[in-house]
Amino acid sequence: MASALARTTYNVFFRRSSNYLVGIFAGAFAFEIAFDSAADRLWDMANKGRQWKDIRSKYIQAADSEPADDEE
Amino acid sequence: MFTRAAYTTATRAAFRAPTFAQARNASTQAANGAFGADRKAAAAWFAKAAAGSAILGYGISNYVVTDDRLAPVTKAVAESMTALQKKAAEYGIEMPFTVAHAFSTADHGLHPPHYPWDHFKPWKTYDHASIRRGFQVYKEVCSACHSMEYIHYRNLVGVSHTESEAKELAAEYEYEDGPNDKGEMFMRPGKLTDPMPSPYPNEEAARAANGGAYPPDLSCIARARHGEEDYIFALLLGYCDPPAGVNVREGLHYNPYFPGGAIAMARAIYDEVVEYEDGTPNNASQLAKDVSTFLSWASYPEHDERKKMGLKTLAISAMLLGLSVWWKRFKWSYIKTRKIVYKPGKFDEV
Numbered sequence: 001m002a003s004a005l006a007r008t009t010y011n012v013f014f015r016r017s018s019n020y021l022v023g024i025f026a027g028a029f030a031f032e033i034a035f036d037s038a039a040d041r042l043w044d045m046a047n048k049g050r051q052w053k054d055i056r057s058k059y060i061q062a063a064d065s066e067p068a069d070d071e072e
Numbered sequence: 073m074f075t076r077a078a079y080t081t082a083t084r085a086a087f088r089a090p091t092f093a094q095a096r097n098a099s100t101q102a103a104n105g106a107f108g109a110d111r112k113a114a115a116a117w118f119a120k121a122a123a124g125s126a127i128l129g130y131g132i133s134n135y136v137v138t139d140d141r142l143a144p145v146t147k148a149v150a151e152s153m154t155a156l157q158k159k160a161a162e163y164g165i166e167m168p169f170t171v172a173h174a175f176s177t178a179d180h181g182l183h184p185p186h187y188p189w190d191h192f193k194p195w196k197t198y199d200h201a202s203i204r205r206g207f208q209v210y211k212e213v214c215s216a217c218h219s220m221e222y223i224h225y226r227n228l229v230g231v232s233h234t235e236s237e238a239k240e241l242a243a244e245y246e247y248e249d250g251p252n253d254k255g256e257m258f259m260r261p262g263k264l265t266d267p268m269p270s271p272y273p274n275e276e277a278a279r280a281a282n283g284g285a286y287p288p289d290l291s292c293i294a295r296a297r298h299g300e301e302d303y304i305f306a307l308l309l310g311y312c313d314p315p316a317g318v319n320v321r322e323g324l325h326y327n328p329y330f331p332g333g334a335i336a337m338a339r340a341i342y343d344e345v346v347e348y349e350d351g352t353p354n355n356a357s358q359l360a361k362d363v364s365t366f367l368s369w370a371s372y373p374e375h376d377e378r379k380k381m382g383l384k385t386l387a388i389s390a391m392l393l394g395l396s397v398w399w400k401r402f403k404w405s406y407i408k409t410r411k412i413v414y415k416p417g418k419f420d421e422v
Contacts, residue, residue, distance in 0.1 A: 036384075047196060
């Protein structure tokens with residue numbers, strides 16, 4: 001009835017509460033990274049050339065050992 | 073007394089009616105919907121109803137209740153209302169009717185048009201190159217009269233200038249610091265933590281130098297004026313000759329966007345008063361656009377981050393909404409598909 005994948009998922013993540021909890025935490029962590037980087041990518045695409053990081057290279061002098069904290 | 077015998081044949085007959093499930097089906101799945109037998113009939117019904125109301129509405133408003141016929145009625149109503157209001161006022165009663173006020177753009181300032189700022193779009197940041205040019209306009213033009221005491225050089229870092237540029241800009245001015253170990257105040261070159269230099273030591277000096285008018289601090293000016301950057305842009309370029317019959321006092325300038333029309337600030341933005349380093353044309357409207365963008369940023373420095381977070385929030389909320397709809401249907405599917413059947417049991421008649 002259940003496909004092999006569904007069965008494995010059930011056995012690994014849902015069967016034991018401890019696994020379930022770890023799964024939730026790991027899932028949240030992975031989701032946040034994936035979601036944030038996707039959102040940032042889209043945002044930077046929509047705002048190409050408008051943000052400081054896009055024009056920064058024009059003003060940074062080579063001789064400057066600029067600390068990185070003038071990023072946004 | 074009330075006994076089981078009260079179950080008459082009628083009661084039992086009622087319970088022998090079709091099951092609840094059948095009754096429910098009968099009411100919801102009957103062949104006839106509210107608007108016709110099927111979808112096609114319902115659509116036709118709506119089409120006919122819409123066409124009928126359109127024709128009826130057009131006919132009534134054009135041939136029956138015409139403006140000519142309506143005018144005397146509205147006039148009579150308005151007059152009797154006014155009369156009622158006056159009569160009531162004689163007895164000290166104030167009627168809650170709206171009183172017409174003359175609204176004059178000369179008193180309140182002309183509304184600025186809505187300019188197509190790119191950063192008004194929900195998914196757009198400020199144009200940081202424009203902020204940088206706007207800062208240059210502020211520094212070379214506006215800062216002669218206006219302070220920006222809540223904007224510090226460090227605020228420019230990572231927004232429009234690199235750290236070393238901001239340090240250089242700050243060091244162009246001397247700031248009072250101290251006391252030193254002899255208890256004396258001393259002057260030192262500016263640092264990143266210093267605010268934009270104020271042109272006047274205090275408000276009185278500013279007023280004295282500007283014919284009694286105080287050039288407001290520009291740190292939060294976009295927030296502080298209706299129309300925000302639209303207003304600033306329109307104001308900066310809005311100077312013109314006063315219309316016939318309007319006298320502008322000596323030392324004031326006519327600007328229809330300024331409430332009252334007479335502003336103590338002279339026109340400050342002209343073509344080519346600032347030389348841009350990035351090759352952008354420096355005509356007056358470009359300068360005004362850039363300085364308005366800069367002032368808007370100064371009022372809303374969190375703008376870019378706020379919009380990004382807002383969009384992320386909406387995206388997550390949309391996912392959660394989808395999830396909760398699915399969850400609700402999942403939980404309710406059991407209730408929605410069950411069938412309740414009533415089987416009358418055998419009664420022991422007493």
